[in-house]
Amino acid sequence: MRERPQIAIDGPAGVGKSTIGERVARHLGCLYVDSGAFYRALTVLAVAEQIDPDDDELLAALATSSNIRIVTPTIRDGRQYTVLAGNSDITPILRTLEVEKNVSRVSRHPAVRQALIAQMRAMADDQAVVMVGRDIGTVVLPTADLKIWLTTSIEQRAQRRHSDLVASMGAEAPTLDEVRTEIARRDDKDKAQMQPAPDAYSINNDALTADETVARILTLLHQRSHREAQP
Ligand code: DC
Numbered sequence: 001m002r003e004r005p006q007i008a009i010d011g012p013a014g015v016g017k018s019t020i021g022e023r024v025a026r027h028l029g030c031l032y033v034d035s036g037a038f039y040r041a042l043t044v045l046a047v048a049e050q051i052d053p054d055d056d057e058l059l060a061a062l063a064t065s066s067n068i069r070i071v072t073p074t075i076r077d078g079r080q081y082t083v084l085a086g087n088s089d090i091t092p093i094l095r096t097l098e099v100e101k102n103v104s105r106v107s108r109h110p111a112v113r114q115a116l117i118a119q120m121r122a123m124a125d126d127q128a129v130v131m132v133g134r135d136i137g138t139v140v141l142p143t144a145d146l147k148i149w150l151t152t153s154i155e156q157r158a159q160r161r162h163s164d165l166v167a168s169m170g171a172e173a174p175t176l177d178e179v180r181t182e183i184a185r186r187d188d189k190d191k192a193q194m195q196p197a198p199d200a201y202s203i204n205n206d207a208l209t210a211d212e213t214v215a216r217i218l219t220l221l222h223q224r225s226h227r228e229a230q231p
Pocket of ligand 1: 104107134
């Protein structure tokens with residue numbers, strides 16, 4: 001175990017990675033890094049500069065020259081982190097419709113990924129991190145001290161998401177069937193990056209609350225450091 005541990009939490013969309021990752025980081029007093037926020041931040045910059053989301057060369061140049069950083073929240077407005085591009089706080093515009101529409105296309109170019117992954121690694125070299133995403137344990141931090149592969153059945157994910165939408169949209173919310181279809185479509189789109197690392201611990205949280213899942217991860221971490229401390 002490193003002095004400044006790296007913990008990787010991967011899995012499909014909608015399995016609770018961000019809630020769980022942030023709580024694990026809070027317990028350990030280390031930085032929570034949402035890798036998706038890097039791809040979203042680059043998409044914000046690309047949209048502002050009117051770069052075509054299919055133009056891998058311009059996007060990679062933008063990614064290399066951009067100074068995207070994730071830091072602990074600078075404002076108490078319920079955010080999990082603050083994302084800075086240079087000196088600008090772009091956190092409030094990471095989830096606009098424009099970003100949602102383009103982020104998947106922007107993030108699929110290998111040269112873009114390479115440039116952003118270098119920035120993610122630099123952050124994890126500097127300090128202890130809990131990093132969440134899809135390819136953290138396999139590609140971004142292949143030597144992470146603990147790797148978790150989080151899963152939830154599609155039925156559970158659809159039900160949780162549907163309840164959230166009903167709570168926020170009432171009668172306007174899409175049906176459970178529509179939500180399920182959308183989740184399956186997104187899984188299919190993200191498929192290329194969705195391989196658990198061979199040394200990842202798999203946790204299915206269908207029957208676990210977020211806090212129970214966090215407790216399980218902290219136990220695994222404790223066992224690991226205890227094992228390493230044995231003579
Ligand atoms: O997790 P999210 O919805 O914020 O991710 C935004 C986009 O970034 C999504 O299209 C998938 C992509 N992404 C990725 O390709 N690799 C990661 N490690 C994290 C996110």
